[in-house]
Amino acid sequence: MPEYKVQVTTGSMLTAGTYDYIYATLIGAEGDGALYSERTLLDNFGPDFVPGTTRTYTVKSKESLGELLLLKLEKEQRFYLPEKKWFCSEIVVKTPEGEDAFFPCYRWISRGEPVVLRGGKAMKVTDDREFKILMEHRKQELEARKKTFKWEALVKGLPHLSSFDNEDELPDELRFSKLRFATLKIIQTFLELREKLLSRKKKWENFQDMKNLYRPVKTDMSDYVDGHWDEDDFFGYQFLNGMNPNVIQKCDELPKNFPVKDDMVKSSLPEGSSLEEQIKEGNIFLCDQKILDGIPGRNYSGECLKMTAALCLFYMNSEKKLKPIAIQLYQEASEENPIFLPGDKTDWQLAKMFVKNGDTIQHEAIYHLLGTHFLAESFAVATLRNFPAIHPLYKLLIPHFRFTMSINTLARTALLGKEGAFSKSTLGYEGMRDLMVKGFSEMTYRSLCLPENISDRKLESVPNFYYRDDGLKLWEIIKSFVKEVVEHYYTGPNDVKEDEELQDWIKEIRTKTFLQRKEKCPSSFEKVEDVVKFITMIIFTLTAQHAAVNNGQADFILFVPNAPFLMRKSPPSTKGQSDKNTIFETLPTVGQTAEFGFLAAVLSQKYSDAVLLGKNPKERFQEQEVKTMIVRFQKGLSKLSSEIDERNATLKPPYTYLNPSQIENSIAI
Structure with missing residues (x-):
């Protein structure tokens, strides 16, 4: 009788095991297409399915099952023990012919809910x-997924997301691990207690007390920020290598609504040089926050806060340091909207804080929550609805959605809810939503692709731009890996066009994620290179880009x-009227500072169960060729990590956010 060796691996989580009976049905087909199956009880004598173990069972069949096509798992009650779900990681079946059939599972299995797995090589629908x-x-499989994963428009004008209102509604395998959830709760409890103890105080009285506030969760970089926050060159540095390196661009022509004159900035430029000459030499840069213009601030203490929409001019000096040289806090030039200069002392310091207030809000709303979290969830829903688990692109993409829906369902309340953190910013709940819609209307496919993004902002040759340097290398490493995998499965000239599931996937992304906008998403794929570029963009966004805008939040906030989320007073409309007391009256109170700091600390937290880019422990591919590609991908990441470590050894401050050793494989926090 033919014998099949069935090797079953139970997940390593503490609760992954079960005492219940597990039945396996092997389904195969001989050359004539007839189906053959064999059902057997894998465990007769005791609880074999304990966390982190692999057990091998023998299944005997009256005749060969032929090519193994499917494997069905069923879970039935043992004695009168209560239900306990079982997490099956994977099953490998060795056939009588000596071949291995790999059945990845990675899901929780309950009584009365049979799970049918596909095995063997990744397969397109064709x-x-x-x-x-x-x-x-x-x-x-896809019909069942579409019933589970439904689209919902959370905010009109933003990408559609999943319809889950809270984490309890998510399928078990998409939820936070118990370890991560417990760690998150411990941190939250500690920091909330600290916040309550501090909230009785009112405004700040000195900067030193601010530096001491979050001493228990300080980092080396946050200590560096404490000591250099008010230096102009560090202010400029942050627009290249801080938590929001997305907005600065080369200035080819001074905006007409920003009338900076040579006599205003001559002390900031080389002797005898003019602003026009420095623009021609490529040394002048601009941060234009016009996207904030017209969005009203929230009501605070009976008054409507004013949201500035600043223009900030920078000069790259001979020491290769980027320094601000002029700031106008509103878009329309007027006598009540003066241009602040480095010699304006307290006014200059306050003007920089208003610029950073706008930058922090823009960062959180557009480049962090919208540009990574919301896009990631939308891509995840489209992937789950349109690719079965056997599809090669499902296997390629699914590791990059780990915990994303879990963190996003929490974020909808904690950040974007009416009582969430965003509601306490200068803009408030409604303003932040309006800003996100406005930001999404300006977001394009090009802007999500780092090489084009850098080129469009004309930042190819800016010195000391480590986000660009590391990011472009990462983009190429990811692209090279994606290209190898995609070309392995799409070998014919019409393979891309004829893959109905792939075409349905991109159509749904264009409709639900990018809301039918041509400049944001192709309507179909014609060539392999189109698929490679789009998937590279997705993986880069969900890994490297998220790390760049997320991991430094505690450092800078x-x-x-250095990065106020709230400014309680209006900016100065004339020069010479501000002093240190004005700054402390304008900045958040002690309690508000504690609250924003708590948010930054949680969002930047590192977790022991993190899965780093390229090191996903859940095997999806059976093909040795693809496994070799994954190893090559990992080696490329490791080499880049070593190069970044070597550079950072002599760099102060070091830029670590795009070091592969610091990048999670998905948006998991």
Whole structure:
């Protein structure tokens, strides 16, 4: 009798095991297409399915099952023990012919809910047409997914997201691990207690107390910020290598609504040089916050806060340091909207804080929450609805959605809810939503692709721009890996066009994620290179870009004057009227500072169960060729990590956010 060796691996989580009976049904097909199956009880004598173990069972069949197509798992009650879900990681079946059939599972299995797994190589829909049962399995899998994962427009004008209102509604395998959730709760409890103890105080009285506020969760970089926050060159540095390196651009022509004159900035430029000459030499840069113009601030203490929409001019000096040289806090030039200069002392310091207030709000709303979290969830829903688990692009993409829906369902309340953190910013709940809609209307496919983004902002040759340097290298490493994998499966000239699931996927992304806008998303794929570029953009956004805008939040936000989320007073409309007391009256109170610091500390927290870019422990591919590609990808990341470590050893401050050793494989926090 033919024997099949069934090797079953139970997940390593503490709660992954079960005492219940597990049945496995192997389904195969001989050359004539007839189906053969064999059902057997894997465990007769005791609780074999304990966390982190692999057990091998023998299944005997009256005749060969032929090519193994499917494996069905069923869970039934043992004695009168209560239900306990079982997490099956993977199953490998060795056939009598000596071949291994790999069945990745990675899901929780309950009583009375059979799970049917596909095994073998990754298959496109065009590869499965030989077997009706496989086509039917693909169809049933996607129909079930579409019932589970439904689209919902959370905010009109933003990408559609999943319809889950809270984490409890998510399928078990998409939720936070118990370890991560417990760690998050411990940090939250500690910092909230600290916040309550501090909230009785009112305004700040000195900068030193601000520096001491979050001493228990300080980092080396946040200590550096404490000591350099008020220096003009560090202010400029942050627009290249801080938590929001997305907005600065080369200035080819001074905006007409920003009438900076040579006599205003001559002390900031080389002797005898003019602003026009420095623009021609490529040394002048601009941060224009016009996207904030017209969005009213929130009501605070009976008054409407004023949201500035600043223009900030920078000069790259001979020491290769980027320094601000002129700031106008509103878009329309007027006597009540003066241009502040480095010699304006306290007014200059206050003007920089208003610029950073706008930058912090823009960062959180557009480049962090919208540009990574919301896009990631939308891509995830489209992937789950349109690719069955056997599809090569599902196998390629699914590791990059780990915990994303879990963190996003929490964020909708904690950040974007009516009582969330965003509601306490200068803009408030409604303003932040309006800003996100406005930001999304200006977001394009090009802007999400780092090489084009850098080129469009004309920042190819800016010195000491480590976000660009590391990011472009990462983009190429990811692209090279994606290209290898995609070309492995799409070998024919019409393979891309004929993959109905791929075409349905991109159509749904264009409709639900990018809301039918041509400049944001192609309507179909014609060539392999189109697929490679789009998937590279997705993986880069969900890994490197998120790390760049997320991981430094505690570093730059904990000391509130460096990146204030709230400004309680209007900016100066004339020069010479501000002093230190004005600054402390304008910045958030002690309690408000504690609250924003708590948010930054949680969002930048590192977790022991993190999965780093390229090191996903859940195997999806059976093909040795693809496994070799993954190893090559990992080696490329490791080499870049070593290069960044070597550079950072002599760099102060070091730029670490795009070091592969610091980048999670998904948006998991």
